[in-house]
Each structure stands twice: as C-alpha cells, then as structure tokens.
Amino acid sequence: MSEGTAPAVGEAASVADEAARERLLYLRGSIDNLDAALVHLLAERFKCTQQVGELKARHSLPPADPAREAAQIARLRRLAEDARLDPAFAEKFLNFIIGEVVQHHRAIADRAVTSGEARAEQPRTTAG
Numbered sequence: 001m002s003e004g005t006a007p008a009v010g011e012a013a014s015v016a017d018e019a020a021r022e023r024l025l026y027l028r029g030s031i032d033n034l035d036a037a038l039v040h041l042l043a044e045r046f047k048c049t050q051q052v053g054e055l056k057a058r059h060s061l062p063p064a065d066p067a068r069e070a071a072q073i074a075r076l077r078r079l080a081e082d083a084r085l086d087p088a089f090a091e092k093f094l095n096f097i098i099g100e101v102v103q104h105h106r107a108i109a110d111r112a113v114t115s116g117e118a119r120a121e122q123p124r125t126t127a128g
C-alpha cells in the first residue's frame with residue numbers, strides 16, 4: 001500500500017486476496033488433520049472387523065448380520081442428526097464401510113474352508 005494515501009482499488013483487493021489465501025491454508029491444515037484422524041479411525045475399525053471375520057469363520061457364522069446393521073444405521077442416523085450431519089450421508093458412508101467389511105469376512109471364510117480351519121457343523125444326534 002502506498003504511504004499516506006488511501007489504498008488503490010487493486011491494492012485493497014490484493015490485501016483481501018492475501019487474507020483469503022491465509023484462511024484457505026488454515027482451513028486446509030484442519031482438513032488434512034481430520035483426514036489423517038479418519039484414516040487412523042478406519043484402520044482401527046478394520047483391525048476389529050478383521051478379528052470379527054476370523055471369529056465368524058472359525059465358528060461358521062454368516063459374514064453379514066442384517067439385524068445388527070439395521071441397528072447400527074438407525075443409531076448412526078440419530079448421531080448424525082444431533083451433530084447436524086446429513087443422516088442420509090452417514091447411512092451411505094456406513095453402508096460403504098460395512099459392504100467392504102462383509103467382502104473381507106467372505107474372503108476370510110473362503111480361506112478358512114479351503115484350509116480346513118472352519119469348525120465343522122456339529123453332527124446331529126438321533127436321540128431327542
């Protein structure tokens with residue numbers, strides 16, 4: 001800005017541009033931190049579901065549990081509403097993750113069957 005005079009129109013615009021650029025950088029820093037947190041949270045979730053998949057395969061339990069999924073979706077929609085997040089988006093996001101988990105569960109179950117690790121069905125008794 002030239003000293004002792006009002007800023008020229010172009011100068012004022014470039015000061016505003018500079019402030020906008022700084023704000024954008026600041027917000028992008030937060031977005032990067034949040035994306036990193038999401039990756040870590042998802043990694044922890046998949047560590048748990050990996051163990052669930054192995055447990056289910058060992059005990060010949062079905063990979064998907066629609067009743068559990070319905071309860072999770074209803075809960076997440078409520079949480080999203082409270083947090084002012086679009087519940088339809090929350091549902092789509094959870095369905096996307098669960099779809100991936102079920103695929104992993106199926107792959108684990110297939111491997112368990114091939115390697116003979118899956119627990120064989122209990123033979124039916126004739127008595128009773």
Ligand SMILES: O=C(O)C(=O)C[C@]1(C(=O)O)C=C[C@@H](O)C=C1
Nearest residue numbers: 052063064065066068069098101
């Ligand atoms: O809780 C289970 O039974 C899981 O296998 C985990 C999970 C999930 O990702 O939350 C995945 C598949 C099921 O249909 C339900 C839930």
